[in-house]
Amino acid sequence: MRLKLWLNSCVLSLAATSTAWAAGYAGGNISLSDKSADLGVFSLKETATDVTRLGANYFYNSPGDKFIGVHLQVNRKGWVSSDNLDFGVKAKAFYLSRNKYNDDGYGLMLGLAGRYWFPTAMPMAISAEWLYSPQIITGGKAENATDARIRGELRILPKVIAFIGYRNLEAKFSTHGTHNLDSSLHIGVEVGF
DSSP, X not given: OHHHHHHHXXXXXXXXXXXXXXXXXXXXXXXXXXXXEEEEEEEXXXXXXXXXXXXXXXXXXXXXXXXXXXXXXXXXXXXXXXXXXXXXXXXXXXXXXXXXXXXXXXXXXXXXXXXXXXXXXXXXXXXEEEEEEOGXXXXXXXXEEEEEEEEEEEEEETTEEEEEEEEEEEEEETTTEXXXXXXXXXXXXXXXX
16 A cells, blocks of 8 residues: 555656746657557657656556556767667666456566667657666565567657657566566557657
């Protein structure tokens, strides 16, 4: 219960601080597959050398599993002497529940994130991220959790990105083994305000 209250306060803090970023903007995103949906809000600040993103998301699927996360991502622009490559780190505090067995878990995922912008007339990119929460920082009935995704992106307008991708979200539980919350293709859109 305390973790849910903490995550709710993080989401409210995100909403309150998103307009305070002088060189950034806030927005929302949605991605859908046949059996899952992921809804999110974010605040993004971009400079000549880096991109910082603070966000929160709510995922659910048709069996009734849920995943709530609050994340911070910092990417450096121009990685390995390539102006088109952004690469950095990401951290995500999360709470998840598995409906079938009433299992739940929480923890902190840490990992890497990157994006490569193709030199095309209409901005297109491929992005990927991999996050992992080891047993030492995972609680509840969950022993560890992994969130991996890859997607192709098309910037339709300066603050509107359409994407198609694949996500694998899974957790290992002490009671009922490993469970995939999501392992599917999805489509989505991200809109900044």
